[in-house]
Amino acid sequence: MKGSDFQESSSMEAQNQASAGRPGQVIIVGAGPSGLYLAFQLGLLDIACTIVDSLPEIGGQCYELYGDKPIFDIPGFESVRAFELVQRLWSQAQIANPRLCLNTLIGDVSGDEKVGFRLSFFPSAAASCDHASSLLNQERFAAVFVASGxxxxxxxxxxxxxxxxxENSQLWYGVLPSDEHSLKQKRILISGGGRRAMALVKRLLQYPAAHAPASIDLIARSGLRTMQDEDAEPSSLILSEALRQGRLRIHQATIRGLCVDEQSGRLVGIDMEQRAPDKSGLVRLPADHLLICHGLSPKTDHLLNWELGMRAGHIPVDPARFETRRQAIFAIGDIASYPGKKKLIVSGFHEACLAAYASCDYVYPGKTIHLQYTTTSPRLLEKFAKPLAQAEGIKSGSSC
Incomplete structure (x- = not known):
């Protein structure tokens, strides 16, 4: 599966929406490799889970930062590209039928291991997780797993x-408006030259004529060259054809100012500084919607109030259970810290397995959980016979 195809099938159509799945008994904060494998392990234990991620697609930094690059230290693979690994993990996780909430941040957490934890959901585009006006919903879970890398x-x-x-009216960060019909006959301006900007451009170019924007302009500091370096997929032919037809215009420039109507307060255009060898100076470009794709930066601020004893962006855990100092809150993957920790994907898989079993103390209190093998357990073999068709559907982009 190609990187661009994976991005669309994994979630570009599911902005701020939860995919089909059971209500979660537990929540996984982070949809990277560790979080996805954790969902699989929870599925083996019949624990329903919700997966939350701030990005508009699954995969975390593995997909976001090096999606097309090979990984050589995953057991059973001489080499596997990051986005393929993520797709395989997501397919495998379907045994848990997880609910997926993308473009979502978790604010404060309240409660304890006895009554459960109440978590607040906010859109990742929100400036902060403190304003009640941005609150999406609140839910309660028996256990919490932090797998946010x-x-x-x-x-x-x-x-x-x-x-x-x-923001969220005419200016959007890395995503299209939830009501995509609102872009009909609008002047769309996209700023950025990376993979996410290219995905948005291609998505807009594929709109049916009845809902197509009036114009699409792309502003990239390094112009078309950056775009070609970032995206060498055959679908780049779509971009070339759109340029030839005049449906897409590329500007080697930088945004310097926003033009807002004084009476309505609405965006009417931008001022850009041209950077092309044959063009210079400020130019005004009309725009009805502005999509910003200037990259991402990792933040752990939302975890500081969780009282997990964070040190230098890491959460100390018990390496036997990967439980934090707050009972029933676990941490795995790069964010977890313990003696001898190695920041490897394979380490995250090990941590996910032990954390899943440890959470049974809170999901199934007082019940003895016996280890079962996937090759011999009739219960597990019956479970494995069901999710295969679902996984194929995800590959073709029918999930979410």
Missing amino acids: VGAFAPKRLRLEAAQAL
Whole structure:
């Protein structure tokens, strides 16, 4: 599966929406390799889970930072590209029928191991997780797993006057508006030259004529060259054809200001500084919607109030259970810290297995959990016979 195809099938159509799945008894914060494998292990134990991630697709930093690069230290693979590994992990996790909430941040957590934990869900585009107006919902879980790697990825925001006031109405970070029909006959401007910007451009170009934007302009500091370096997929032919037809325009430039109508407060255009060898100076470009794809930065601020004893962005855990100092809250993957810790994907798989079993103390209190082998357990073999068709559906992009 190609990287661009995977991105679309994994979630570009599911902004701020939860995929089908059982309500979660436990929650996994982070949809990277460790979190996805944890969902599989929980599925073996018949524990329903919800997976939350701040990004618009699964895979975490593995997919976001090096999706097309090979990984050589995954057992059973001489080499596997990051996005393929993520796709395989997601397919495997279908045994748990997980609920997936993307473009979502978790705010504060309240409660304890006796009454469960109440977590607040916020859209990842929100400026903070403190404003009640941004709250999506609140839910209670028996256990919490933090698998957020180096932190929740947040978009690098546009530091220009009036930018914050336009967020989620005419200015969007890395995603399309939830009501995509609102883009009909609108002037769309995308700023950024990376993979995410390219995915948005291609998505817009594929809109049916009845809902297509009036124009699409891409602003990239390094122009078309950056775009070609980031995306060498055959689908780049779509971009070339759109350029030839005039449906897409590329500007080697940088945004310097936002033009807002004084009476309505609405965005009407941007001022850009041209950087092409044959063009220079400020130029005004009309725009109805502005999509910003200027990269991501990891943040752990949302975890500071969880009282987990974070040190230098890491959470200390008991290496026998991967439980934090708060009972029933676990941490695995790169964010977990313990003596001898190695920040490897394979280490995260080991941590996920032990944490899943440890959580049974809270999901099934007083019940003895026996280890069962996937090759011989009739119960597990029956479970494995069911999710295969679901996994194939995800590959073709029918999930979410």
